[in-house]
Amino acid sequence: MRSELSIIGLGYIGLPMAALFASHGFSVVGVDVQPAVVETVNAGGIHIVEPELADLVNMAVKQGTLRATGQPEPSKNHLIAVPTPFKADHTPDLQYIHAAARALAPVLNTGDLVILESTVPIGTTRQLAQWLAEARPDLSFPERAGNEADVQIAHCPERIMPGNAMREIIENDRVIGGLSARATQMAQTFYQRVICGACIATRAETAEMSKLVENSSRDVQIAFANEISILCDRFGIDVWEVIRLANRHPRVDILQPGAGVGGHCIAVDPWFLVASAPEDAKLIRAARLRNAGKPDWVLQKIRDAVVEVLSRDPRRSMADLTVACFGLTFKPDIDDLRESPALEIAMDTLEFGCHVLAVEPHITGVEGLTLSSLDDALEQADIVCVLVKHTYFQGVRNRLRPDQILVDVVGV
Numbered sequence: 314m315r316s317e318l319s320i321i322g323l324g325y326i327g328l329p330m331a332a333l334f335a336s337h338g339f340s341v342v343g344v345d346v347q348p349a350v351v352e353t354v355n356a357g358g359i360h361i362v363e364p365e366l367a368d369l370v371n372m373a374v375k376q377g378t379l380r381a382t383g384q385p386e387p388s389k390n391h392l393i394a395v396p397t398p399f400k401a402d403h404t405p406d407l408q409y410i411h412a413a414a415r416a417l418a419p420v421l422n423t424g425d426l427v428i429l430e431s432t433v434p435i436g437t438t439r440q441l442a443q444w445l446a447e448a449r450p451d452l453s454f455p456e457r458a459g460n461e462a463d464v465q466i467a468h469c470p471e472r473i474m475p476g477n478a479m480r481e482i483i484e485n486d487r488v489i490g491g492l493s494a495r496a497t498q499m500a501q502t503f504y505q506r507v508i509c510g511a512c513i514a515t516r517a518e519t520a521e522m523s524k525l526v527e528n529s530s531r532d533v534q535i536a537f538a539n540e541i542s543i544l545c546d547r548f549g550i551d552v553w554e555v556i557r558l559a560n561r562h563p564r565v566d567i568l569q570p571g572a573g574v575g576g577h578c579i580a581v582d583p584w585f586l587v588a589s590a591p592e593d594a595k596l597i598r599a600a601r602l603r604n605a606g607k608p609d610w611v612l613q614k615i616r617d618a619v620v621e622v623l624s625r626d627p628r629r630s631m632a633d634l635t636v637a638c639f640g641l642t643f644k645p646d647i648d649d650l651r652e653s654p655a656l657e658i659a660m661d662t663l664e665f666g667c668h669v670l671a672v673e674p675h676i677t678g679v680e681g682l683t684l685s686s687l688d689d690a691l692e693q694a695d696i697v698c699v700l701v702k703h704t705y706f707q708g709v710r711n712r713l714r715p716d717q718i719l720v721d722v723v724g725v
Contacts (some may be wrong), residue, residue, distance in 0.1 A: 315387040315388050315390070315422070316339075316386065316387075317339045317340045317375040317390060317511050318331075318339050318340070318341045318389070319341075319342045319344060319386060319390070319391045319392070320341065320342070320343050320344065320601045321344045321345075321385060321393045321394065321395060321413045321416070321417060322345065322396075322413070322431075323345040323350050323351075323354060323381060323476050324345075324395075324600055325346070325363070325478070325577075325649065326394040326430060326473065326478075327343065327345075327394035327395075327430075328343065328359065328360075328361065328363075328366065328370070329352070329363060329366055329369075329473070329478040329479055330392060330394065330430070330482065331373075332342045332369035332370045332379065333369065333479065333483070333507055334507055335373035335376075335378040335379035336369050336373055336378070337416060338370065338378060339506075339507075340378055341378060341380075342381070342386050342388060343379065343380070343381040343382070344381060344382055344383070344384065344386075344416075345381060348383065350381070351381040353362075354370060354374070354379070354380075356374075357371040357375060358370070358371070359371060359456055362508075362648035362649075362675055363475065363476065363479070363647075364476065364477075365479040366479060366627060366717040369479070372533055376447070380399055385417045385420050387422060387485050388420075388626045389424065389425060389426070390415055390425070390503055391421075391426070391427045391428070392428045392430055393413050393428070393429045393431060394414050394430045394431055395410060395412075396577060397409065397410065397432055397433055397437075397581070399562070399581055399584045399585070399588075402635060403435075403584040403586045403587065404584075405433070405434045405584070405588060407434075407437060407440070409431075409613045410431060410433065410440075410441060414441055414445055414448070415444070415448065418444075419448070419449075421445065421449055421464050422463075422464075423464070423549045424463070424464075425461040425463075425465070425646060426465050426492045426500065426503065426518070426519075426698070427441070427464060427465070427467075428468070428469050428500055429466070429468045429469070430470060430471045431470075431583070432470055432471065432524050432578060433470075433524075434521070434585040435518050435521045435522055435525070435585075436518065437468075437521065438466065438467075438468040438490070438492060438517040438520075438521060439456065440642060441466065442454050442456050442545060442718055443456070445466070451462050454466065454492075455492035456492065456648040459493045459494075459578070460493045460494055460495040462493060463497075465491065465492070465493060465495055465496035465499050466491070466492045466496055467489055467491035467492065467496040467497055467499070467517065468489075468490045468520045468521055469500055469504065470520060470523070470524035470555070471717060472487065472488075472527075475644070475647045475649050476645075476646055483507070483508050483587065484508075484510055485507055485508075486510040486512075486513060487504055487508065487510055487513065488513050488515060488519075488521060488523050488524070489504070489510050489512050489513065489514055489515070490514075490515045490516050490517035490519055490520030491514075491517065492517050497514045497515075500512075509723035524582070525582050525583070526578045528583065529582065529597045529600075530573060530633065531579050532579050532583045532597070532601060532604060533596065533597065533600040534567075535570075535571075535574055536599075536600035536601075536604050537567065537600075538556070538568045538569060538570040538571075539570045539571070539573075539603060539607050540603055541555065541556065541570065543610060553724045555567045556569065556570075561704075563665075569723070569724060570607075570656045570722070570724075571654075571702075572607060572608060572611050572723065573604055573605065573608045573654025573655075573721050574604040574605075574607075574643075574652075574685050575642075575643025575644065575653040575656075576643045576644060576651055576652055577651045577652060580604070580652040583597050583598075583600070583601045587601065587674060607654065608654045608657050608661070609698065611654075611658050611700070611720070612661055612662065613705065614698075614722070615636060615658075615696065615698055615720055616663055616665070618636075618698075618720055619631070619634060619636070619665060621666065621718060622634055622695045622718065628632055631665060631666040631667050632666060632667065632668070633696050634668065634695050634718070635667065635669075635670060635695050635696075636662055636665075636667050636668070636694065636695070636696045636698060637669075637691070637694035637697050637698065638655070638658065638659040638671050638672070639654050639687075639697065639698065639699045639700060639701065639703075639725075640672070640673060640688070640699065640700040640703055640706070640723075641653060641656045641671055641673040641676065641679060641700070641701065642673065642675055642676070642703075643655070643701075644701070645702045646675070646703055646704055648707075654700075655701050656679070656702035658698070658700055659671050659700070660682070662698075663681070663682075668683075669682065670683055670685035670693065670694065671692045672684070672685055672686070672687050672706075674687075674705045675703070687705070687709070691712055691713070691717075694717060695716075695717065695718065696720060697709070697713060697719050697720070698719075698720040698721075699720070699721045700722060700723065701723060702723040702724065702725055706725050709725060710725060716724070
């Protein structure tokens with residue numbers, strides 16, 4: 314008997330989706346290539362930090378509506394939520410989607426719906442359909458058969474924020490682009506069974522573009538804030554006060570600067586547009602480079618602080634110094650290290666030759682770094698560098714000794 318839903322990829326998108334649909338009574342099979350993930354989910358646990366998710370997964374597993382496996386199985390609906398990174402030259406890397414297509418093709422049946430939720434370059438949904446058609450010539454797909462295709466395919470880019478996933482899955486509007494009108498309608502019906510947000514119909518390419526534009530827009534806005542922080546530092550002006558005052562204008566809403574931009578969306582997706590049209594995506598490219606360069610600027614601030622400490626006591630060497638890096642994740646109050654500028658900065662600080670302590674309350678360890686408690690780091694550090702605005706770090710400024718140097722790039 315086919316399950317109602319198969320989700321390929323049990324990460325920050327796939328697992329919350331699986332838990333939500335399973336909690337609504339769907340029979341859900343989660344597929345992941347990592348045996349540890351499969352084992353954890355089947356034991357009723359989770360391998361990521363996401364509020365409310367643990368209880369949903371545990372309940373669904375106990376009720377028998379959710380289980381995990383290492384290979385796709387027959388299902389009425391298949392949802393692909395695998396990573397889409399970029400290569401060293403910033404061109405898209407679609408290997409995980411291709412691998413998902415190869416694994417999924419053998420279990421497809423007439424009447425199935427395949428939904429691609431991964432954020433992808435324009436044209437990837439049609440490429441997915443082509444890969445599936447090549448692997449299953451006995452089935453018809455929308456590119457040739459349209460509404461009459463045996464297997465329908467749609468793109469519905471995820472729109473959730475880690476740390477708030479369970480609410481946003483339910484409440485956020487969804488953009489749905491089918492490769493046929495029937496695919497779009499089937500996908501709308503599928504999502505409307507569990508979400509409250511609107512399911513807005515469009516073409517597949519438009520749905521792909523809309524997600525890339527959303528994240529590129531955020532990247533450009535953050536780049537502006539990061540550039541303002543650099544300018545304010547040059548002139549000895551408090552950037553936080555400048556932004557606070559500027560935002561009192563009724564038509565101005567400047568974001569907060571930080572150590573850079575991380576995560577698997579904003580730090581990645583703009584490159585898909587740049588790679589597709591490098592001659593036209595000039596502003597998007599400039600913003601991406603500004604944000605990608607912010608960690609180097611932060612590192613220079615740490616170098617300056619090191620020089621200041623050494624100048625106070627010439628008897629000390631670099632090996633005598635301790636730098637405490639507060640925060641390693643790519644954004645506050647989550648455990649996600651993907652593309653994290655804070656992690657990059659902490660690792661690069663090690664190369665100075667000083668002792669580096671990392672304070673990160675949301676993870677248990679990082680290879681190459683020494684994790685420390687907040688109290689121990691404050692006691693030992695010569696330089697305190699706040700890289701992520703975790704709630705856990707509130708009030709830390711008031712605990713600094715007079716001789717400690719604070720490098721605060723998030724406004725804690």
